[in-house]
Amino acid sequence: MNKNKTALAVPLAAALLAAAATTPAAAYGNPWHSAWGASPQTATHTDWFPNWSEEGFRNQSVRQVIRAGAQGSELRVRLSNAYGKTPLRLTGATVAKSAGGAALQPGTVRPLRFGGGAAVTLAAGAELSSDAVSLPVQAFEQLTVTLYFQDPSGPATFHNVAMATSFRADGDHLRDAAGDAFSAPGNQSYSWYYLAGVDVRSPAAPGPRRDAVVTFGDSLTDGFGATPGADRRYPDALAARLAAQGRPRPVLNAGIGGNKVLTDSACFGESALNRFRRDALGRPDTGTVIVLEGTNDIVQPDGPQDRCTTGPRVSAQQIIAGHRELIREAHARGVRIIGATIPPFGDSGYGTARGDAVRTEVNQWIRTGGAYDAVVDFDRAVADPEHPEKLKAEYAFADHLHLNDAGYRAMADAIDVNAL
The missing domain is CATH 3.40.50.1110 (SGNH hydrolase)
Structure with missing residues (x-):
């Protein structure tokens, strides 16, 4: 250079x-505190770390496991379409406590809503936070976010080297506690898709x-x-x-x-x-x-x-x-x-x-x-x-x-x- x-x-x-x-990332102020995050990348194929970013998703559920780094009584999930060329239509999303692999702890599944609605459209280049979800979280606890795309997503904003397993399955499996639908060969990836962060808040520590x-x-x-x-x-x-x-x-x-x-x-x-x-x-x-x-x-x-x-x-x-x-x-x-x-x-x-x-x-x-x-x-x-x-x-x-x-x-x- x-x-x-x-x-x-x-x-x-x-x-x-x-x-x-x-963008909302710069505006999500108090009383929210960062618990997890990943840096977004544009869709790409690499032989050394294969992923689904270029093909995107259509009538598929994408289940992703992350580990929270802070505790709170409520959480919200931030999604990114930073490198999308077109608006991204998300049909629905949930968050739950992980039971290992693609399985969820029964009774912990919570719907994610955006301005009160289950579905949302993210403009090209945009980031968006979900509404607050009542789900107590401890530091170092694993959480699972499931996204469902009924319509074609197009190439996905993603994070390539997650060093954690994500899962996909055909159809809507937002609320499945079992991970059976995600177990087919080729339905596992070591990347995250559209996830930008998880924030927590607690009335006990509002400042x-x-x-x-x-x-x-x-x-x-x-x-x-x-x-x-x-x-x-x-x-x-x-x-x-x-x-x-x-x-x-x-x-x-x-x-x-x-x-x-x-x-x-x-x-x-x-x-x-x-x-x-x-x-x-x-x-x-x-x-x-x-x-x-x-x-x-x-x-x-x-x-x-x-x-x-x-x-x-x-x-x-x-x-x-x-x-x-x-x-x-x-x-x-x-x-x-x-x-x-x-x-x-x-x-x-x-x-x-x-x-x-x-x-x-x-x-x-x-x-x-x-x-x-x-x-x-x-x-x-x-x-x-x-x-x-x-x-x-x-x-x-x-x-x-x-x-x-x-x-x-x-x-x-x-x-x-x-x-x-």
Whole structure:
């Protein structure tokens, strides 16, 4: 990327994100508090992570499991048609407590309504919150949202690397407590569709809070390599640490697998610059953001080039300039921002001397530049001390680019919770 490209990215981000500030996501204020969220992406096909986004849904129910990160006596569900080209007609929706897999706990199924109606149409590019639902929720409790589309949905706004199983079935199964209708082969996916967030509120804690921690990044934040369906990403492990210390706070995952600081991707979402205000700062209760971005800017140009990874090689200074813009955005909103160093990838198929030199320079700036409010050194937490260009063997996923459960737990353990 040349200097002009970097210079253009900032005003583009400002224009796009000013528009995002007019959506309901920026307006869902007190007394609602974030309990879960996912960063939306445009419909795309990737061989490494197949999904249903391009084909969408017609006369199908889509059942999706998430884990709440905060408690409340009421909840609401936020849906996104951010990348839809046409209005999205949702015939009906429910929320319930999960009984494992596609099954629901009997007696917990609640209809979701929108302005009092069961059906709703989301305009292209819009986000919408449901009406309040009376369903007590505990932190770390699994919830299931089921959406039914009678008419063709068209390509779906979705989140690719959910690391949790979603289900589909032909017909209307909004209220089925059993998961039998969703069990046919080919009816499972590791992505989320149209879900943007879940908020909670409680009369016992009605006041404003800005205690949400948003973890913002790429697949290392998304949790690729962790055990699917087990909630063992590093943000999950951080939330568990905080709860165990009697300091519970919602930890929200705003990672997108393959994401870059500087460049949009057909497969891996808008750049960090172009999505930061929506995905990290677009919640009134965001108090702290942890940024782990830059790996893909470095490694993708050195790997096989296709529609997903195409892009120029970039310098450490260009990546640093992108980080500085994220810091300015956060500080303008009064949000604390923590910089995370980039873990090594020397044993992966993407490892090059050039790439490691860029990574080392970016990490040195994060550690010593003083631009971030605090630093978490993920690099040193998971690198092999004898071969610092590589991950520790016990922390590495099979591709030696991502982490396993133990590696993500080590990342969470490296965070000074007092810095949050």
